[in-house]
Amino acid sequence: MKEPCQYPSPGVIAIARRVKPGLEEAFEEATKGVILAASTFPGYMGSDVLYPLTKKGEWQLILRFDTAKHLQEWEESVICQGWIARAEALTVDGAKVMRVNSLEAWFALPEIPNALPPPKWKTAIVSAVGLYPVISTLPNFLRPITSGLPIWIASLVNISIMMPLMTWVIMPQVTRLFKGWLYPSQSKKK
Known part of the structure; x- marks a missing residue:
């Protein structure tokens, strides 16, 4: 292929x-x-x-x-x-x-320092794996708080919670889960 x-x-x-x-x-x-x-x-x-x-x-x-x-x-x-x-x-x-470099920070692992970032098509797939559950559940979870707000403020609240959650909680775990696929040459060295 x-x-x-x-x-x-x-x-x-x-x-x-x-x-x-x-x-x-x-x-x-x-x-x-x-x-x-x-x-x-x-x-x-x-x-x-x-x-x-x-x-x-x-x-x-x-x-x-x-x-x-x-x-x-x-x-x-x-x-x-x-x-x-x-x-x-x-x-x-x-x-x-x-x-x-942009969202590549989501894919940085301390155990693989100074590694070149994975190909963009791989980061897109892994980002979707991490992002899908968050964007599917977080707005529903926050609806009791955001339901009376204008849509642009409700979206701002969702994004303000979603991005830190993705950056510091979700993506580090998803990246470790897919480490062997994202960094095949570095994973073999370990």
């Missing part, structure tokens, strides 16, 4: 750091340098800087590449390693690094 056509998933990395007091301006310049350097690499799609609300808050840099492979090439480059060393001299507590 022929494998369905797959489009590569984008590679997105979010890096959070706390800047040493008095070095904010130097860190901002370093952040601009990272963005400029990353923009010269294949597949670079853009970036965002989220500034801290307070001086002791975290700076966050988000870099987007068209594929996880292009992101990996950037991360493994000598240029990136140089910028990491420079950032570490300006910050405290090390960096918090998170790689998340």
